[in-house]
Amino acid sequence: MHTKRLKSLLLASTVIASAGAAGAQDVTLTIESWRNDDLTIWQDSIIPAFEAGHPGIKVQFTPSAPAEYNAALNSKLDAGSAGDLITCRPFDASLALYDGGKLADLSDLAAMANFSDVAKSAWQTDDGAHTFCVPMASVIHGFIYNKDAFAELGIEVPTTEDEFFEALDKIKEDGTYIPMAMGTNDQWEAATMGYNNIGPNYWKGEEGRLALIKGEQTLTDEAWVAPYRQLAKWKDYLGDGFEAQTYPDSQNLFTLGRAAIYPAGSWEISGFNAQADFEMGAFNPPVANAGDECYISDHTDIAIGLNAASPNADAAKQFLEWVGSAEFASLYANALPGFFSLNSAPVEMADPLAQEFVSWRGKCHSTIRSTYQILSRGTPNLENETWNASVNVIKGTETPEDAGKRLQDGLASWYAPQQ
Amino acid sequence: MATRSRIHIAVFLAPAVLVYTAIMIMPLFNTLRLALYETTEQTRHFVGLQNFRTLLGDPNWSGAFWNALGNNFWFFAIHMAVQNPIGIALAALLSHPRLRFAAFYRTAIFVPTILSFVIVGFTWKLILSPIWGIAPGMLDAVGLKALFAPWLGKEAYALTTLALISVWQFVGIPMMLIYAALLSIPEEILEAGEIDGITGWSAFWKIKLPLILPAIGIISILTFVGNFNAFDLIYAAQGALAGPDYSTDILGTFLYRTFFGFQLQLGDPHMGSAIASAMFAIILIGVCIYLFAIQTRLRRYQF
Numbered sequence: 113m114h115t116k117r118l119k120s121l122l123l124a125s126t127v128i129a130s131a132g133a134a135g136a137q138d139v140t141l142t143i144e145s146w147r148n149d150d151l152t153i154w155q156d157s158i159i160p161a162f163e164a165g166h167p168g169i170k171v172q173f174t175p176s177a178p179a180e181y182n183a184a185l186n187s188k189l190d191a192g193s194a195g196d197l198i199t200c201r202p203f204d205a206s207l208a209l210y211d212g213g214k215l216a217d218l219s220d221l222a223a224m225a226n227f228s229d230v231a232k233s234a235w236q237t238d239d240g241a242h243t244f245c246v247p248m249a250s251v252i253h254g255f256i257y258n259k260d261a262f263a264e265l266g267i268e269v270p271t272t273e274d275e276f277f278e279a280l281d282k283i284k285e286d287g288t289y290i291p292m293a294m295g296t297n298d299q300w301e302a303a304t305m306g307y308n309n310i311g312p313n314y315w316k317g318e319e320g321r322l323a324l325i326k327g328e329q330t331l332t333d334e335a336w337v338a339p340y341r342q343l344a345k346w347k348d349y350l351g352d353g354f355e356a357q358t359y360p361d362s363q364n365l366f367t368l369g370r371a372a373i374y375p376a377g378s379w380e381i382s383g384f385n386a387q388a389d390f391e392m393g394a395f396n397p398p399v400a401n402a403g404d405e406c407y408i409s410d411h412t413d414i415a416i417g418l419n420a421a422s423p424n425a426d427a428a429k430q431f432l433e434w435v436g437s438a439e440f441a442s443l444y445a446n447a448l449p450g451f452f453s454l455n456s457a458p459v460e461m462a463d464p465l466a467q468e469f470v471s472w473r474g475k476c477h478s479t480i481r482s483t484y485q486i487l488s489r490g491t492p493n494l495e496n497e498t499w500n501a502s503v504n505v506i507k508g509t510e511t512p513e514d515a516g517k518r519l520q521d522g523l524a525s526w527y528a529p530q531q
Numbered sequence: 532m533a534t535r536s537r538i539h540i541a542v543f544l545a546p547a548v549l550v551y552t553a554i555m556i557m558p559l560f561n562t563l564r565l566a567l568y569e570t571t572e573q574t575r576h577f578v579g580l581q582n583f584r585t586l587l588g589d590p591n592w593s594g595a596f597w598n599a600l601g602n603n604f605w606f607f608a609i610h611m612a613v614q615n616p617i618g619i620a621l622a623a624l625l626s627h628p629r630l631r632f633a634a635f636y637r638t639a640i641f642v643p644t645i646l647s648f649v650i651v652g653f654t655w656k657l658i659l660s661p662i663w664g665i666a667p668g669m670l671d672a673v674g675l676k677a678l679f680a681p682w683l684g685k686e687a688y689a690l691t692t693l694a695l696i697s698v699w700q701f702v703g704i705p706m707m708l709i710y711a712a713l714l715s716i717p718e719e720i721l722e723a724g725e726i727d728g729i730t731g732w733s734a735f736w737k738i739k740l741p742l743i744l745p746a747i748g749i750i751s752i753l754t755f756v757g758n759f760n761a762f763d764l765i766y767a768a769q770g771a772l773a774g775p776d777y778s779t780d781i782l783g784t785f786l787y788r789t790f791f792g793f794q795l796q797l798g799d800p801h802m803g804s805a806i807a808s809a810m811f812a813i814i815l816i817g818v819c820i821y822l823f824a825i826q827t828r829l830r831r832y833q834f
Contacts, residue, residue, distance in 0.1 A: 179771075183791040183798065208797055212573060297684050299774050300794070353661020355684025355775065361662050488795035492591050495795040496772060496788075504776055509686065525591060 139427040140170040142195030143416070144188070146181035153447045161443055162434055169427045189214045189419070196422035197431060200245035200415040202234035203484045209417075210237070210244040216418040219243045221429065223436020230478070231454035234412040238486070245415035246435045249444065249451035252378045252469045253309040253409040259391040261289050261372040269395050273342070276398040280349045283372045291349035293371035295357025302502035303495070305375040306346070308481045310397045311339040312407035317479035325486055327529030331520040332513075340505045340512030347506055355507060363387075378469045379413075381450035385465065394468045396476055410478035412454065490526030497522055559811070566804035575801075582805035596806070598777055599785040600813070602690055606781060607758040609694035610701075615750055617698070618705025619743075623735060625706070626713040637710070641703035648700075652767030655696045659683055683768065686778040693779055697764055701757075705750045712746035713739060745829050752821045759814050762787060782810050 143154075154173035162171060174195060176184050182205055188194035189209065198215060200206040209215045218224065219242050224232070227247050235245035262269070262279075265286055270276040283291040296302050315321065315335040323329040329336070351357060351365065366374040367387035374380070376394070384392060399406050416435055418428050434440055441455035449463035452470050461467055488495040497519055504510035510518075524530045569578045586592050621640060625633050643651065659666050661681045670679045682692040716739060724730070724738050762783025765773055771793045773780035788796065790803025 186798065204795060204797060205792075295684075297774065298770060299772055351662065353667075353681035353684065356659065356661055356681030357684070358656070358660075361660065365662065484795065489797075493793075493796040496793065499772060500774075500776060503774065507775070509776065522591070 138168055138170050139424045140172060141197055141424055141428055141431055142172045142174055143197040143199065144181075144185055144195040145173060145175040145199035146178040146201075147199065147414070148175040148177060150448060151175055157447050158440070158443055161439070162431065166430060166434070169430065171431065189421075192421060194419050194421075196419050196424050196428045198245075198417045198419050200235055200417045202412050202415070202480075204486075204489055206235055206245055206415070206417065207237065210242070214420055215244045216420040216422075216425070217242050217244055218246065218418060218429075218432065221246065221432060221436065223433045226436050226438070226455050226457065228454075228456060230480075231412060231456075233485070234480070235415050235417070245417035246432050247412060247415045247454040248435065249414050249448070250410050250412045250454055251450065252452060252472065253305065253411070254376060254378075254394050254396045254469060254472065255309075256366070256374045256376040256380065256384065256392055256394050256465070258289070258366070258369060258372050258388075259393045261369075261390075262393075264288075265372075269393065270398050271395070272402050272404075273398045273400055277345065280373070284349060289369075290351040290365060290371040292346065292373045292375065293362040293366040294346070294350055294375050295354045295359070295362050296503040296506055297356050297361075298359045299499040299503050301359055301362065301375070302343070302506055303483075303499040304481070305377060306343050306506065307339050307498060307502045308409050308411075308483070309375055310342055311336075311482065312409055312477075312479045313397055313399050313404070314338045315482070316405075317407035317477045321479055321482045321485075324482065325529070327527075327531075330530065331523060332516045337512050337516040340501070340515050343502060343505050344508065344512055347508055350506070378450035378452065378466065381463060381465050381469070382448060385449070385463070392465055394465055396472045406472075406476035407479055408472050408476045409481055410452075410473060411480045411484070414451065487523065487527065490523075492522040492525070494519065494523055562804045562807050563811075565800060566808045568801050570799075570801060582801055583809070586802065586805050586809065592802075595777070595780070595785055596809070599780045599782045602779065603759055603761075603781045605690060606694050606697075606761065607755060609691060610698060610754050610758055611751065613695065614698040614702050615705050615747065615754065618702050618750070619709050619747070621702070621706045622709035622713055623739070625710050637706075640706060643700045644703040646700065648763035649767045651696065651700050652764055655699075656683065656768055659692070684775055686775050689769070689775060690779045693764060693768060696768075697761070700764075704753070705747075708746050708750055709743055712743040716742050741830070742832060745826075745831060748821070748826055748829055752818060755817050755821070756814055759810060759817070782806065782813075786810065 151173060159171045159173060163169065172195075182201065185194060185198065186209075189198075194214075198209070200209075200215070206215065210217075223246060224243055229240070231247045231250075232243050233240070235247065236243050257269070261267075261283070265282055265288075267279045267282055268275070270279050280291045283289050294301055294305065312320075315324075315329070320329060320335055324331070324336070331337075347354075351371065357365075362371075362374065363380070363383070364387075365371045367384055369388070369390055396406055396408050416432065418425060418432060422428055436455070438455060438457040438459075441453035441457060442459050445451065445453045445459045445461055445466075446463075449461060449466035450469070452466075453459045461470065483495040483498050501510065501515035501519055505512055505515050520530070566582055567577060567579060568575050569581065586596055621636075624630060625637055627633075630636075658664050659682055661667060661679070667676065667679045670676050680688065682688040720738060720742075721734060724734055729737055760783060761781055765779050765781055765784050766787065769779050771784055771788050773784040786803055786806045787793075789799055789806055792798030
């Protein structure tokens, strides 16, 4: 009796489901992404919001592991089995896909008008004529600190480098907290949260970055070596055995309240909010002298494009228009505090730490990571070498000057404007 | 009649030959072929041995290549110097007739071999972690805290540490093979030796070791091939950039970065194939040296 009822129930649901599909001619769009952390956010808030306004289009979010994403996506695109919508890495990874005819040109999408040129720069051809992904979000670098620890030790939030190192000295002297939670085992933190976090203050953001691309500045210039000099001083403030400390180790050290300062990217915010039971604040990278102009790394990180081979291009374009809307911007920025909307429309955010980060856009100049545009196209790869050099400098196995010279030699070996 | 009786041979061989060709021979030759091309401006064209010239001649490539190859030899040397002697010693102990719980030891030592690289890499990273690991605590308990260093993070120790982790994982294999070889030595030979006054250590050196030499040869060549194809443990423990400062970069991780790309580095299947071909050549040469120079000289005994 029981099984019979179950069977008929199953049968009925199958009939209803197939009837529904046949009736509405639903189109299902599949999204390729590396953000597997965001699966629930897409499923519970973003996709339902879209589907509510667009009957007849179903969306599936199918992320893969971040480290494998690029390789997996390329294979899927070559095999013709990739989803309709492709989450775009910034710059060359996506540009190569566009050049290879895998991503469609989206320049004439109406929603593109909602984004500034800087926001779009990461997903454009070098001449800026074609845009192939709709910008979703950027991440901002700075330092997150333990407010309780600062209050306990009577430390003011540092605004200049001298104050920054005074604060670190004070924390070290007290001994309760590890002054700064960062390790060099995984290498990328040293470059991303180290060099490219504090660097823009020295090379004056976009000014220096563009000059480097044009070949007017070199990596041996003071502006590009000075950040290494600061990194070299960090060594004394990192925890014991930082050489083997991994990225999750650093996150845990900070959220467990064992470290006072964490060189951060804003993507940490939601994770830290969930883990830490103390109050957190954030400060932008300290400047050399009080009153100096400040610069922050406000890195265009994530966008979404259209698989050129998608059979559902019309439905996918509707989705992309929606991604470019103010509704999506507000939904996304609030669901994922720390991923800041690139939309020109201002977005209200509820999270105080996210507000703190985004407030720097008002007082500082934004730039993106120096190695991402054009400069990491050759061999040796400047981004990988910057990871390596930042780690060496922090560990003291290479001097800042040697590191700058090595990177410059490597860049000049293949990049014509630097020769 | 004679021709018809031969057809069935082909029929029976066909499945294996077809499958082996499709999944082994084709990819192998395709990789070798791919190494002779280059992609510029979306089109692929033939460049002959240019990729190999770049790999060995361009300092940007050759530096990384020789570094990886040198690390690979060191990785192999540690295995030969540590894993195989320990494996032989363990097998000799296990085959001792008066050893109790031999089956338990055998299983316990062999278990790590069946663990996934990811688990081994992760577990050892935790054990050796300067922050949460038990290694610093254990050294502290015996008053040797000063000996502790963040081994995986130091250029001088990282590769040796990883090689020893790999030894820990795989020591079960030489142990098992040699154990089997030792068990196959007939009692009569050992008894005959005893009558001639050869017992204990000298029985091991003079009777058992010569008889298990062929097994040791096989193990050496398996170790060589395994080590020069290694990738997983380094990738799981240190990531694709094989830090610190490329000190744990072996041919496998170098190939991975080049072929599939890494972070902002785009994948280059042609240079990647050139590295894969070089690895293939190195392993082929190694195996040939073994087959022609060593194996033919090993004396085999029939009982």
